[in-house]
Amino acid sequence: MSGRPLVRVESLSRRFDVSPPWLDRVIGRKPRRVLGAVVDVSFEIPQGGVYALVGESGSGKSTIAKMVVGLLPPSEGAVEIEGAGPAAARDRGAVQMIFQDPHSSLNPRWKVRDIIAEPARARGRDTDGLAERLLELVGLFAEDAGRHPHEFSGGQRQRISIARALASEPRLIVADEPTSALDVSVQAQVINLMSDLREAHGLTYLFISHDLTVVEHVADTIGVLYLGRLVEEAGSDELFADPRHPYTRMLLAAAPRIDGRREGAAPPPAGEIPDPADPPSGCVFHPRCPIAVERCRREVPRMRDVRGVRVACHLAE
C-alpha cells in the first residue's frame, strides 16, 4: 500500500477542563484541573487499510474517533481526510461513524427505511430503494425497511447501523467498539460483514476496540494507547509476535486465553491506570513498568522507529 494515505492524524491533542466549580475553587483554594485525554498522537491510514486503536478504558480511543470524524475539535494538531479537514469530509459523506450501542444510536420512532436513508437524504441524494438495497447488502431483507428498530436483535441492529453508515457511500468508516455490546456469535456476523464490505467496496476503517483478539483478527496495523498517548504502532502480526513496549506486553499477557496457556514468564500486571488529570512524570507508564529505570521517571520517551515498528519507550530495541 503506497501513495497518499487516506487519513493523516498529525500531533493530535485534546484537553478537557475538569476543574471543580469556580466557587469551590475559590473557597477550597482548589487549583484548575486540566485532563489530557489525547496527547500528541500521530498516525496514518492508507487507502483500503484497517487501522485499529486499542487501549483500556479512558485511554482516549473515543476522543480520537470523535476528532477524526469532526465531532470534536482538537486542542492541537490536525486531522486530514483525502487532503481536507474532517468537517469537509463529513459534509461530503466521505466519513461515517458506527457506535458501540446499536440501541441508543437508532431512533426508535423511525422506520428502518428512514433511518438508513437519512445520511443520503441529508445530502440531497436520490434515496429511492436505497434502504432496501443496503439492507440486502448487510444480510437483512428488503421487507425489513418497514419495521422499527426494536423488532430486531442486537446484531441485526448493528447491521442496520452499518447500512446507514454506507448510505452516503463513505470512503472511511470509524467504528468505535462496534461489537463490544454483542455476544461472540453475533460479533462474528458483524466482523465478517465489515471485512466483506472492505473487500467489495475498498472501504478504509479506523477500528476501535479494547479486545485484542478482535483487533488481531480485523486490523492491518495496530496502535496501542495508554493514558492518551500512542505508545506503540506495528503491523498486526508483528505486534502479537514481538510486542516492543512493556505496556503492550502487559496487555497481551493479561488477556485471558482460550487455550488456557498463559505465557508463564510474563509478569502479572501490576497496579492500575493513574488519574489522567495528574499523570506520572516522564514516561506515563513508569509506575507500572517492570523494567523502568531512573531516566523513565524524568524524560518523556519520544516515538521512534525500532526495527520497523514505532514505539515510545526509552528501553525498546
Next chain:
Amino acid sequence: MSAPDPVPPALELRNLRVDIPTRRGTLRAVDDVSFAIAPGEILGVVGESGAGKSMTGNAVIGLLDPPARIAGGEVHLNGRRIDTLGRGALRRIRGAEIGMVFQDPTSSLDPLLTIGDQLVETMRAHLDISGKAARARAVAALEEVGIPGARDRIDSYPFQFSGGMRQRVVIALALCAEPSLVIADEPTTALDVSVQAQIIALLKRLCAERGTAVMLVTHDMGVIAETADRVLVMYAGRMAELGPVREVIDRARHPYTAGLMASTPAASRGARRLYQIPGAMPRLTDLPEGCPFHPRCPKAQEDCRRVPRPTLAADGGRAACLHPLDPERGAEDVARAAEGTAR
C-alpha cells in the same frame, strides 16, 4: 441405597426450574438444570446473553426478581436443602455460607458505610467474634486482596476507590465470613483487561486456599478457560453441555458449544472469516419444540424437532444432543456441516 458420600457437594442443583408468569402465559426461563460443585471446585457457567445464567445463580441464593420464581427442582447446600427455607433463613445463609460477587461492585457495597464497617458488620453477623478481632481481621482481609495501605484505607468510603479496588473489596467481603460457596456473576466484565487478570487470579487463589466452591458466571470463554475446572454451557435456559473445561473447549460435543468456540476470533486465528452460527437465540416466548438449538444446528435431523427435548443423558451425561460431534473432529465437523447453512 448405597453408603452416603462422606463429603456432600458444596452445591447441588436437581432439575431446577424457574418460571416467569406473564400476561401471555408462563415462560420457562430455566428448565431442568442439574449439576454439583465439589468443595474447592470452580464451575464455569457460560452462554450468550439471555441464556439463563444469572437466573440460575439468583435462584440458588433466593434472589430472583419477581415475578420469576423457582417452580420445580431442589437446591442443596452442603447436603442441606435450602430452596424450601424462608426468607430470613436464606438471608442468613447469604453472606455466611454463600458469598456473592456481582458485575457492578457498587451494588454490593453500601455507599454510606466505610469499607471497614461493612467488613466488621458482615463478620460479626455470621461469626462469633468481637468487634476488635473483627477489625483486625478486616485489615488482614483487605491486605489479602491487595489493597495497599489497608490499615489506613479501611476507614475509606467505597467512592474513594477505583472500580478495580472496589471489586477487590467486594471479594474480601464475600469471603470474610468464610463461606463454602461463592457465586460470582460476571465479576470482571466491567473491568479493564489488566485489572481483570488480577481479580481472576485473586479469586482463584483465595478459593483454592480455603477450599471454597465457586460458581463463576461469565460470557467470556477465555476467563472460563483460565479459571474453571468444569464448565456448563447454557442455551435458552437449558443445559447444552457439561464437562471438564479442556474437554469442552477442545473437544466440544454439542454443536452449539462448537459453534460458540469457533466464532471467537481467538479460535480462528489466521482464518479470513470467522465462523458464524446462523440465526439468533430464540426468545423464551417462541422456543422451538424438541432441541431448542435445532433451527440453527448444522447437524439437526428430523428427530431433533420431536419432543421430548434431549437431555444430557442423550450423550452419556455430557451433551444434550442427539447427534453429538465426533470428538476427534470437533469444531471442524461443525464448520463443514454449516457451510451450506451460514448466510
